Amino acid sequence: MPELTALNTLPPHALTIPFPAHGPIDADPLASPWRQSLNGVWEFLLLPRPDHVTGAALAGGDWKPIQVPGNWTMQGFGTPHYTNVQMPFPQMPPSVPDDNPTGVYRRRFTLAPDWRGRRIVLHIAGCEGACYVYLNDQPVGFHKDSRTPAEYDVTGVVRFDAPNELIAVVLRWSDASFIEDQDHWWQSGIHRDVFLYATDTVYLADLSVRADVSDDLQEGILRVRCTLDAIGEAGEHTRVEAQLYDAHGTQMFAEPLGATYTQTHPRFGVRRFVRPELLLEGHVPSPHLWSAETPYLYTFVVTVYGPAGPERSACRVGFRSIAIRHRQLLVNGRAITIKGVNRHDHSDTTGKAVSRELMELDIQRMKQFNINAVRASHYPNDPYWLDLCDRYGLYVIDEANIEAHAFYFDLCRDARYTRAFVERVRNMIERDKNHPSIILWSLGNESGYGPNHDAAAGLARRLDPSRPLHYEGAISRWMGESWHGGRTVTDVICPMYASIEEIVAWAEQETDDPRPLILCEYSHAMGNSNGSLADYWEAFERYPALQGGFIWEWVDHGIRATDAQGRVYWAYGGDFGDVPNDANFVCDGLVWPDRTPHPALYEYKYLIQPVRVELVDPSGTMLRIVNRHDFASIDWLDGVWEVIADGVPVASGRLPELHAAPGEAQVVKLDLDAAHGAGERFLTVRFYQREATLWAPPGHEVAWQQLPLPTVAAMPEPVIAGESVVVEQRPDRITLRAGATHAVFDVRSGTLASFGRDEQNLIVRGPLLNVWRAATDNDGLKLRDEPEKPLARWKALGLHRLHHRLNHIRVVAVDNGAASVEIEHAATGRDRWGDFIHIHRYTLHADGELSVENTVIIGNAISDLPRVGVCMLLTPGLEHLEWYGRGPWDNYSDRKASALMGRWRSTVTDQYVPYIMPQEHGHKTDVRFLLLTDQDRRGLFIGGQPTFEFSALHHSDDDLFRALHTIDLTPRAEVFLNLDAAHRGLGTLSCGPDTLEQHRLMDSVYRFGYRMRAVSSDVG
Known part of the structure; x- marks a missing residue:
């Protein structure tokens, strides 16, 4: 029965736990003597369906311990189930399966004697599934909204002379499941805090605090609505007083704000409490303003003088304004740029029960990576998360717990669900209205657009006219709507996965629509992804009407699992026998489940960093430092600079004191000789925070930028004459020798079979054409049939x-102290030997260098390849890796803005990137040379002509492609070295635009070369 959304619950409100009137103003609500936690170990019984909840079942001895908060599906009772759009069962709304797992929770508790005579409330902050509550064998009520609190007045049911017994019966599926069809795991059970709190008989039922600012930002205007209520007989008068304190504890008002309610009924002359609203207003001159960059919080304290004496409650307050004008979202009168992510509540060990410590790690990591905004996808996140956003400084889109994706066009028009749509929006707003971090209310996600949304929007605008509304479904081009529509329900154009071309076209058109464009989802971060993120940010910076967006999404939703051999991995849809499922589509975050950053997060950090550096003169001696902040100076940063020449540092220094105001720039002079260092030169500037912040210690790197400087010609290296190259030809091999260096070619296969010095051989299998990569999730999902994706093609x-057929091998030149061998292969994977022709010419020079020239001719019907290059297998032991190119993290043609040119040192083992679904990784671009050596520093040097791209791994492409989990991979001792002339960009096609044209491989002929040398020490 969708119309019945809850029974006997208290009206939603902002939670204010009372305190005694004495004590500190910033007391922790968890420490209030009027709050009693019920978190901890409960008793639990899992039954197959609701009608099995009988007296006999409850009286039995099958109860097991369970942790609350915590999903039962994460504690050995049933399993999680992952679907994206499709429902996990076949029924049509509002029907659910008869076999409906039902969890029964039981908890016994006692109450302190001094709670006697007070009003007592049971608070369940979040329960996934329809929850029926019983206390001391009495039915209390039920509720269905899994992501906002349900409260019950249990004053008349609790007892003080004996232990109380609380029972919660939770049905996994209900008619509400159809509007909770979000893209995450279906879990079950009580996943947020459960507690009791006690109030006086006259109490603060709700508190609404609006901290506005005047148009000139010079005055803070505090408007407060205190809603009172009472049980039993109240006193004749009720007095409310309030005070505002700054961050140092200083009172903002000379006298407390106050109001008195007289409880006399005007007609009958008898006392009757009628839930009055007392309005208070105060003014603060020159207030500190709240923003994500300057999250200044005041403390608002309200005291209610009730029958039992004064009690007070408190909340944090931030003064700020929000407006939309001229296609821009303004905070405190300034256009802001949303540098955001979408965030689900997720823990890989506890599911939807996310600890405070993990939430703090989330926000610290976001701030460390310059993120300034978060969309609560797709439901109100844990309330402590909003406390952190207020304190640390993140803009928030708070989103109602509504997603009807499987019945996208239906439930938004279904009158049976109107009340649920409206109430879920109300539940969110009433719970969260006092948080300054919230700048937009969202009506939900991917639920079509219909009258139910109009009703919810009408309520939202009445409850809180101070904040704009957001709803993507009303403007979804994917679903037949228009970006010009939906004005009654969304105050921003908020598409998901729109292409750069689409958003630029919208920004360039003339329109009377005042709404800005903010992408609610873009740059889908599934696996090795986030290609062309720099192109999006170029558009955001060029067009004022484009104000950024929220990357999908923050965290991979892998669940920690262990196989029969004790190996730990992260599981995804289908790994628990959950059918139907959407496989690894749930693993699409910028961080792994343990919050370790993906390489793409460094790209994002760089693109959204608060500082940009520009050359004033080409020599690099004068720089313009641009402050990209909206509100803060950059005086909290220290800067250093370094010049490298051919990858080697040649000069460095510190920047003068930084002071540029937000949006402004300052010019600084470097103590740098314009001609310092010979060779290819780059200037790198780095910015570090001077002092500790909530999210990082002193010295944390906030920003960096590298700029090319004019190349200074180096003195040519002297040519050292060597002995002439000796050629030996036998029926089975061709050998070239230059001093101690040899190159041996297998005549039957046409491959370089051995290369090295003296008796050392560095190669197990010589270079062969490679046009394949272990498919990324954007190329196509391994566990889905996606014929439209590149992987299928x-x-x-x-x-x-790919098979290789030798066309010919021959010695083609022996002169000038060098000798050459030319090899031609045809290659195909489908018995069409014209697909690929690979001509490679090896020339061994007298100094021992082997140069390789490659020509790859591609058949007429083939284009848009994953890569064009060669792959060779190197001998075990070549573990130490150095390269001069972009690094240190993975980079690709469409994801390399953040990667710096330099000489980088690592190991082959550390090139492994453990994406939950194994795939292509470890790639580096713009490489001048690489060096692979053993523990004695002997090994292989490869130089570009002039550059190449490479990866060096202990896994083959085939190993990675066949594996479905990280535990399916066993590192090999050998090194798989890919040298690429070109490598397809990453794009975001798993959910969004494909790789841009300029980052695809469309040519019919590729020519590239490189140089190989066996070495016995570091190069350079």
Whole structure:
């Protein structure tokens, strides 16, 4: 029965736990003597369906311990189930399966004697599933909204002379499940705090605090609505007083704000409490303003003088204004840029029960990576998360717990669900209205657009006219709506996965629509992803009407699992026998489940960093430092600079004191000789925070930028004459020798079979054409049939099983102290030997250097390849890796803005990137040379002509492609070295636009070369 959303619950409100009137103003609500936690170990019984909840079942001895908060599906009772759009069962709304797992929770508690005579409330902050509550064998009520609190007045049910017994019966599925069809795990059970609190018989039922600012930002205007209520007989008068304190505890008002309610009924002359609203107003001159960059919080304390004496409650307050004008979202009168992510509540060990410590890690990591906004996708997140956003400084889109994705066009028009739509928006707003971090209310996600949304929007605008509304479904082009529509329900154009071309076209058009464009989801971060993020940010910075967006999403939703051999991995849809499922589509975050950053997060950090550096003169001696903040100076940062020449540092220093105001710039002079250092030169400037912040210690790197400087010609290296190259030809091999260096070619396969110095051989298998990569999630999902994706096309061409046929091998030149061998292969994966022709010419020079020139000719019907290059297998032991190119993290042609040119040192082992679904990784671009050596520093040097791209791994492409989990991979001792002339960009096609044209491989002929040398020490 969708119309019945809850029974006997208290009206939603902002939670204010009372305190005695004495004590500190910033007391922790958790320490209030009028709050009693019921978190901890409960008794639990899982039954197969609701009608099995009988007296006999409850009286039995099958109860097991369970942790609350915590999903039962994460504690050995049933399993999680992952679907994206489809429902996990076949029924049509509002029907659910008869076999409906039902969890029964039981908890016994006693009450302190001094709670006697007070009003007592049971608070359940979040329960996934329809929850029926019983106390001391009495039915109390039930509720269905899994992500906002349900409260019950249990004053008349609790007892003080004996222990109380609380029972919660939770049905996994209900008619509400159809509007909680979000893209995450279906879990079950009580996943947020459960507690009791006690109030006086006259009490603060709700508190609404609006901290506005005047148009000139010079005055703070505090408007407060105190809603009172009472049980039993109240006194003749009730007095409310309030005070505001700054961050140092100083009172903002000379006298407390106050109001008195007289409880006399005007007609009958008898006392009757009628839930009055007392309005208070105060003014603060020159207030500190709240923003994500300057999250200044005041403390508002309200005291209610009730029958038992004064009691007070408190909340944090931030003065700020929000407005939309001229296609821009303004905070405190300034246009802001949303540098955001979408965030679900998720723990890999406890599911939807996210600890405070993990939430703090989330926000610290976000701030460390310059993120300034978060969308609570797709439901109100844990309330402590909003406390952190207020304190640390993040803009928030708070989103109602509504997603009807499987019945997208239906439930938004279904009158049976109107009340649920409206109440869920109300539940969110009433719970969260006092948080300054919230700048937009969202009506939900991917639920179509219909009259139910109009009703919810009408309520939202009445409850809180100070904040704009957000709802993507009303403007979704994917679903037949228009970006010009939906004005009654959304005050921003908030598409998901719109292309750069689309948003630029919208920004360039003339329109009377005042709404800005903020992408609610973009740059889908599934696996090795986030290609062309720099192109999005170029558009955001060029067009004022484009104000950024929220990357999908923050965290991979992998669940920690252990196989039979004790190996730990992160599981995804289907790993628990959950059918139907959407496989690894739930693993699409910028961080792993343990919050370790993906390489793409460094790209995002760089693109949204608060400082930009520009050359004033080409020599690099004068720089313009641009403050990209909206509100803060950059005086909290220290800067240093360094010049490298051919990757080697040649000069460095510190920047003068930084002071640029927000949006302004300052010019600084470097103590740098314009001609310092010879060779290819780059200037790198780095910015560190001077002092500790809530999210990072002193010295944390906030921003960096690298700029090319004019190249200074180096003195040519002297040519050292060597002995002439000796050529030996036998029926089975061709050998070239230059001093101690040899190159041996297998005549039958046409491959370089051995290369090294003296008796050392560095190569197990010589270079062969490679046009395949272990598919990324954007190329196509391994566990889905996606014929429209590149992976399907590449597999049809047989790129993953390429065969090589030798056309010829011959010695073609022996002169000038050098000798050359030319090899031609045809290659195909589908028995069409014209697909690829690879001509490679090896020339061994007298100094021992082996240069390789490659020509790859691609058949007429083939284009848009994953890569064009060669792959060789190197001998075990070549573990130490150095390269001069972009690094240190992975980078690709469409995701390399953050990667710096330099000489980087690592190991082959550390090139592994453990994406939950194994796939292509470890790639580096713009490489001048690389060096692979053993523990004695002997090994292989490869130089570009002039550059190449590479990866060096202990896994083959085939290993990675076949594996479905990290535990399916066993590192090999050998090194798989890919040298690429070109490598397809990453794009975001798993959910969004494909790789841009300029980052695809569309040519019919590729020519590239490189130089190999066996070495016995570091190069350079």
